[in-house]
Amino acid sequence: MNRLTDTILKQMINNIRGFIVSTGWVLFSLLFLNEGHTQNYSIAEEIQFVNYLITTQQNKEALFLVNKYIDSTKYLLHRDTLLFLKGKLLYNQQQLLESSECFQKVLSHFSLKPALEILSSYELAYSNKVDEGILLLTTVQPSDDKALELLNFEKISFEILSGNTQNYKNYTLSRDTSFNQLSEGQKKLDDLVERYNQFNPKSPVVAGILSAIIPGSGKIYADKLGEGVTTLLGMSILAVIAIENYQKEGINNYKTIGFGSLFTVFYAANIYGSVFSIKVYRDEFKQSFNHALLFNMHIPIRNVYPELFR
Amino acid sequence: MPYFLICTFLFGMSILSYSAKPIVVADSLFTNGQFFEAAIEYERQFYFASDLQTKSQCRFGKALCYKAMGDFKSSKKELLKVNIYGLNENNKKEFIYETALISYLDEDYLLCERTFLQLNFQEYDSIQQQNLLLIGTLNNIMLQKFEKSEELAKAFVKQHNQDSLFLEQQLNALHKLYSKRNLPRLKSEKAFDWINIAPGFGQIYVGKVGEGFMNIGLNLAAFSFGAFQFLNGYYFTGYFVGALSINKFYFGGRTRAKNLMLEVNNARLVDYNTKIKNQLVQLKP
Numbered sequence: 001m002n003r004l005t006d007t008i009l010k011q012m013i014n015n016i017r018g019f020i021v022s023t024g025w026v027l028f029s030l031l032f033l034n035e036g037h038t039q040n041y042s043i044a045e046e047i048q049f050v051n052y053l054i055t056t057q058q059n060k061e062a063l064f065l066v067n068k069y070i071d072s073t074k075y076l077l078h079r080d081t082l083l084f085l086k087g088k089l090l091y092n093q094q095q096l097l098e099s100s101e102c103f104q105k106v107l108s109h110f111s112l113k114p115a116l117e118i119l120s121s122y123e124l125a126y127s128n129k130v131d132e133g134i135l136l137l138t139t140v141q142p143s144d145d146k147a148l149e150l151l152n153f154e155k156i157s158f159e160i161l162s163g164n165t166q167n168y169k170n171y172t173l174s175r176d177t178s179f180n181q182l183s184e185g186q187k188k189l190d191d192l193v194e195r196y197n198q199f200n201p202k203s204p205v206v207a208g209i210l211s212a213i214i215p216g217s218g219k220i221y222a223d224k225l226g227e228g229v230t231t232l233l234g235m236s237i238l239a240v241i242a243i244e245n246y247q248k249e250g251i252n253n254y255k256t257i258g259f260g261s262l263f264t265v266f267y268a269a270n271i272y273g274s275v276f277s278i279k280v281y282r283d284e285f286k287q288s289f290n291h292a293l294l295f296n297m298h299i300p301i302r303n304v305y306p307e308l309f310r
Numbered sequence: 311m312p313y314f315l316i317c318t319f320l321f322g323m324s325i326l327s328y329s330a331k332p333i334v335v336a337d338s339l340f341t342n343g344q345f346f347e348a349a350i351e352y353e354r355q356f357y358f359a360s361d362l363q364t365k366s367q368c369r370f371g372k373a374l375c376y377k378a379m380g381d382f383k384s385s386k387k388e389l390l391k392v393n394i395y396g397l398n399e400n401n402k403k404e405f406i407y408e409t410a411l412i413s414y415l416d417e418d419y420l421l422c423e424r425t426f427l428q429l430n431f432q433e434y435d436s437i438q439q440q441n442l443l444l445i446g447t448l449n450n451i452m453l454q455k456f457e458k459s460e461e462l463a464k465a466f467v468k469q470h471n472q473d474s475l476f477l478e479q480q481l482n483a484l485h486k487l488y489s490k491r492n493l494p495r496l497k498s499e500k501a502f503d504w505i506n507i508a509p510g511f512g513q514i515y516v517g518k519v520g521e522g523f524m525n526i527g528l529n530l531a532a533f534s535f536g537a538f539q540f541l542n543g544y545y546f547t548g549y550f551v552g553a554l555s556i557n558k559f560y561f562g563g564r565t566r567a568k569n570l571m572l573e574v575n576n577a578r579l580v581d582y583n584t585k586i587k588n589q590l591v592q593l594k595p
Contacts, residue, residue, distance in 0.1 A: 041358070049354050061350045240546045248544065255547070 043078055047085070054089050055310075062089050080110040087116070088308070096123040104136070114140050114147045115305040118154055122301060125161060126294055134158050150304050153182050153189075157297040160193060161290065185300045192293055199285055204278040211274035215267060218274025222281045231270055238263040333364065336371055340378070349375035366396025370405055377408070382416040403433050407442065414445050422449045440469055444590055451583045454496065460488040463590060470593040480593065487589060494578040497571050509560050512567025516574045525563040532556045 041049070046069065053062035066086045069075040075082060087102035103120040106113055117140045124133035137155055142148040159165075202222060211218030216232035219225075242259040249256055302309055336351035349372050356368035369392040376385035389409050397405055406429045413421035426446055431439060443466035450459035463484050471477035486492065497516055506512035509529040513522030536552010539545075 041354075045358070049357055052357055053353070058353065061346075061353065064346070065350065237546070237550050241550060244544055244546045259547075 043075060046075075047078065047081060050082075050085055054085065054092065057092070059089060059093055080106045084110070084112065084116065087120075091119075091123070096127050097129075100124055100127075108141075111143075112305070112308065114143050114151070115301070115308055118147075118150060119301055119305075119308060121154065121158075122294070122297055125158065125297070130158065130162050134162070146304055149182055150300055153185060153300055154297060156189065157293060160189070160196070161293055165193060165196065182300050182304070185296055188296045189293075192289065192296065196289060199289075201282055202278055204275040207274040207278050208271050211271045215270045218271070219277050222274065222277040224277055224281075227277070231273075235263070235266060235270065238266060333367055333371060336368070340371065340375060343378075345375040345378045349379075362393060362396035363398070364396075366393045367401065369393075370397065370401065370408075373412070374408065377412055377415075382412055385412050386416045386418065386421075403430075407434065407438055410442065410445055414449050417452075419449050419452045423453060436469070440466060443469065444587075447590065448583050448587060451586060452579055454579070456488060456493055459586070460484065463488070463586060466590055467593065483589060487586060494582040496575045496578060499571070502568075502571050506564055506567050509563055512564060513570060516567065516570045518570055521566075525559065525566075528559045529556060529563070532559055 046065075050062055050065050050069070053059075053065065063086070066082055066089065070079065070082045070086065083102050083106050087099045087106075090096075090099035090102060100120040100123040103116040103123075106116055110116070117136060121133040121136040121140075124130070124136060134155075137151065137158060140147075140151055142151050207218035207221050209218075210221050214232070215235040216228040216230070218228075219231060220228035238259060242256060242263050245253055245256040245259060251257075333352065333355045336348050336355060339345075339348035339351055352368040352372040352375065356365050356372070359365050359368065369388055373385045373388035373392070376382070376388060386409075389405070389412060392405060394402060394405065406425060410422050410425040410429065413419075413425060422445065426442075426449075429442070431442065434442060443462050447459050447462040447466060450456070450462065464481060467480045467484060468477065471480060502512065502515060505515045510522040510524075510526035513519075513525055515522075532552055532555035536548045536556065538548070539552060540548030
């Protein structure tokens with residue numbers, strides 16, 4: 001009887017042990033499979049994938065992943081790389097201020113830090129924050145001669161951008177053209193400054209007087225040939241109609257009064273328009289000059305640090 | 311011991327099946343309704359995969375994610391990138407089915423029609439067949455192919471009904487809807503181009519009578535003023551005021567009438583499409 005009970009007990013214990021081991025094995029399997037879901041790729045591969053998304057312009061997806069990784073502790077050691085990628089992504093999307101903010105958050109031990117600060121200052125300049133850009137440039141610590149040269153070049157460009165051509169001359173004395181990537185940019189910079197110095201701002205008074213004598217001529221003086229000719233034609237038509245009606249019906253006829261008044265209003269507006277077109281002319285020059293200058297500032301950054309844009 | 315062996319066997323099998331299906335993570339995200347995350351995961355698998363089969367499957371999966379998000383344009387874009395040779399027979403079948411559906415949803419009716427030419431109707435299960443018949447019916451309406459549309463609509467009804475009396479009723483209702491009297495009255499582009507030569511008549515032809523008469527009035531006023539001035543020796547006034555105004559009113563009115571005609575035709579097709587859709591959808595279980 002006792003032996004029978006012992007056998008049954010032993011069998012029960014064996015079954016329970018088998019059950020526990022199997023359950024443990026199943027739990028381990030599930031754990032393993034679950035790990036497989038999330039740890040298929042190394043961090044390097046994850047980052048490589050984000051870079052692929054950025055280069056194929058899948059911006060929404062890339063931004064989602066970058067934001068997710070930046071917040072994760074798993075990627076703490078790679079935070080700078082992720083901030084760099086996020087900045088690059090925002091740069092591609094023309095969100096320059098946000099991009100600049102990301103680049104500035106990158107810590108100083110990051111190998112591309114000086115390059116990122118220079119690019120960041122450029123982004124500030126492009127967003128009409130020239131003073132902030134200059135301030136940022138003063139904090140840049142160039143890691144080598146290449147960075148130093150680029151930094152000087154950007155400083156010169158910033159001086160011109162803020163209208164200090166005198167300071168620009170001071171810089172030109174100390175600059176070195178040993179790097180091919182910069183020599184072309186420096187030549188263009190000289191051309192731009194020459195263009196800036198030769199710019200004739202033109203007088204709004206002259207434009208107004210010219211338009212009073214011959215309607216539209218003030219606009220032609222302000223380099224708006226098309227607008228000037230159109231104004232001249234329109235005014236001539238109104239004048240001819242008013243004169244025609246005046247000659248046939250006299251001054252008191254409703255058509256003479258109507259077309260005459262219309263001509264007078266357009267005549268006065270044309271003078272005001274010509275004066276205003278000088279302001280437009282100056283603004284357009286400034287805009288086109290700044291655009292050319294900013295473009296010229298950007299090319300050397302691309303040439304010296306192509307890795308920023310790959 | 312038997313438990314242990316069974317579990318080891320099951321574990322081995324699951325590991326094998328797991329490694330054979332690299333897109334399992336993306337699939338599970340898709341099943342959970344996390345479509346955006348699933349789309350990223352499919353793209354990741356696409357990027358790291360080296361075999362054509364996985365790559366094609368990933369593209370297809372991504373297209374389905376966009377479809378689920380309601381972004382049919384992106385979905386169609388992804389579908390067009392799928393290399394069909396990388397899909398197995400079952401996936402190929404699904405791919406054609408989804409292309410037809412998504413291109414219809416993206417209002418690319420010609421692509422939908424072309425896709426229909428590729429599909430083998432008998433390969434699909436009964437629910438998919440019903441869906442295909444419905445898409446085909448509606449797509450042909452948008453392409454103004456009403457006979458083909460009626461044919462498909464009748465096939466749809468026949469597939470749904472076993473009861474002969476109800477089937478007869480449904481077929482009659484459809485026949486009525488597709489009768490010449492009930493078809494959308496679309497404006498003929500050829501006739502419109504001729505009618506639109508006369509100012510304001512284009513608007514009247516498409517049903518905007520008030521606007522048409524206003525345009526006629528403006529053109530007449532400009533013309534009369536110009537002619538009157540000219541005849542009375544006011545050549546400059548007549549030419550510049552009359553001719554320039556007519557130029558604006560006449561050509562502006564013609565362009566407006568053309569846009570109105572396209573709008574009206576489209577609205578009528580959509581209306582008719584909705585009518586047929588409502589008639590057919592009520593049969594769906």
